[in-house]
Amino acid sequence: xxxxxxxxxxxxxxxxxxxxxxxxxxxxxxxxxxxxxxxxxxxxxxxxxxxxxxxxxxxxxxxxxxxxxxxxxxxxxxxxxxxxxxxxxxxxxxxxxxxxxxxxxxxxxxxxxxxxxxxxxxxxxxxxxxxxxxxxxxxxxxxxxxxxxxxxxxxxxxxxxxxxxxxxxxxxxxxxxxxxxxxxxxxxxxxxxxxxxxxxxxxxxxxxxxxxxxxxxxxxx
Ligand code: HEC
Ligand code: HEC
Ligand code: HEC
Ligand code: HEC
Numbered sequence: 427x428x429x430x431x432x433x434x435x436x437x438x439x440x441x442x443x444x445x446x447x448x449x450x451x452x453x454x455x456x457x458x459x460x461x462x463x464x465x466x467x468x469x470x471x472x473x474x475x476x477x478x479x480x481x482x483x484x485x486x487x488x489x490x491x492x493x494x495x496x497x498x499x500x501x502x503x504x505x506x507x508x509x510x511x512x513x514x515x516x517x518x519x520x521x522x523x524x525x526x527x528x529x530x531x532x533x534x535x536x537x538x539x540x541x542x543x544x545x546x547x548x549x550x551x552x553x554x555x556x557x558x559x560x561x562x563x564x565x566x567x568x569x570x571x572x573x574x575x576x577x578x579x580x581x582x583x584x585x586x587x588x589x590x591x592x593x594x595x596x597x598x599x600x601x602x603x604x605x606x607x608x609x610x611x612x613x614x615x616x617x618x619x620x621x622x623x624x625x626x627x628x629x630x631x632x633x634x635x636x637x638x639x640x641x642x643x644x645x646x647x
Contacts, residue, residue, distance in 0.1 A: 481584035481608035482553035485572030488589055493578075497645065501578075504642040510576035513545040525626045544620040547577040548584065576620070583610035 493501040517535040535541040548554020555573040588607035596602035614633035621631040
């Protein structure tokens with residue numbers, strides 16, 4: 427632009443004028459192209475960012491950091507003492523082995539897809555419980571240990587997007603909808619993905635009754 431104006435003042439012949447007109451046109455076209463490219467880039471990046479970032483499982487120990495004190499309701503210790511915290515250990519018992527034998531399973535129950543799908547957190551998900559993790563990857567090992575049970579996220583949903591203090595407070599005060607960050611609104615179906623007749627030890631499941639057995643409310647609720 428400046429260059430073109432500069433030349434314009436310096437040489438004032440009709441030939442250069444014509445040339446400059448063409449140059450200006452080319453320049454304007456170029457500008458339009460640039461704007462188009464910019465628009466396209468903005469548009470695609472909006473598309474990319476609007477796409478769902480998948481929630482990942484983080485393990486119950488991450489929730490423990492903020493949900494263990496009595497003032498907030500001791501959710502972690504209530505869960506730890508409840509029926510879900512030892513669900514992988516249960517698969518190593520003689521009772522489990524007997525069930526597996528009767529069903530004709532080839533693997534041990536604690537290694538079998540047929541049992542793990544209801545006895546750990548996030549089975550089948552890339553960020554969920556894994557049968558094998560790189561033993562040198564200390565972080566992966568620790569996370570996997572904290573997924574080795576029916577943990578917080580089995581009911582509340584994978585926590586990577588909602589676990590920050592800022593987001594948790596915003597969800598609790600209602601300014602952010604929990605579901606937009608992966609926090610599940612719990613209903614009977616949240617439980618019956620596991621508490622159903624496919625469980626070899628199935629006991630009829632009445633949500634309203636069973637939910638009382640695992641209660642861990644915040645004080646005053
Ligand atoms: C950095 C601290 C922190 C971490 C980590 C954290 N939370 Fe929270 N959570 C909070 C706070 C603070 C609240 C709001 C308490 C209040 O004001 O009632 C909350 C509220 C909640 C609520 C209630 C939301 C509502 O609708 O009122 C649930 C459920 C919850 N957390 C589950 C979890 C789970 C599961 C994890 C682990 C994946 C987790 N939290 C990790 C701090 C945390
Ligand atoms: C990911 C699977 C899974 C989900 C989801 C799940 N549970 Fe369970 N639940 C289990 C398993 C496995 C056991 C048995 C654990 C053991 O004995 O080691 C169990 C045991 C229980 C028990 C004690 C045994 C019994 O059946 O009386 C109660 C109560 C219970 N769950 C309630 C619930 C409620 C309420 C929900 C939903 C809010 C729920 N569970 C969601 C897998 C699940
Ligand atoms: C569809 C989900 C599901 C599958 C699959 C599953 N379990 Fe369970 N398991 C449960 C639930 C839920 C409970 C809690 C009691 C109940 O309602 O069945 C449980 C409880 C148990 C118990 C405790 C005994 C009891 O009566 O509470 C044992 C042992 C067990 N399961 C072994 C196994 C074995 C072994 C396998 C694989 C062959 C397996 N489970 C597959 C959901 C499942
Ligand atoms: C078996 C399913 C299940 C598991 C496992 C579980 N919760 Fe919950 N949680 C519930 C249900 C049901 C409620 C009742 C309120 C609701 O519907 O959200 C609840 C409520 C809460 C609340 C809200 C309390 C309130 O009154 O506002 C917090 C916080 C919470 N859970 C944290 C946790 C943490 C942390 C863990 C793991 C240490 C955990 N939960 C494990 C099912 C579960």
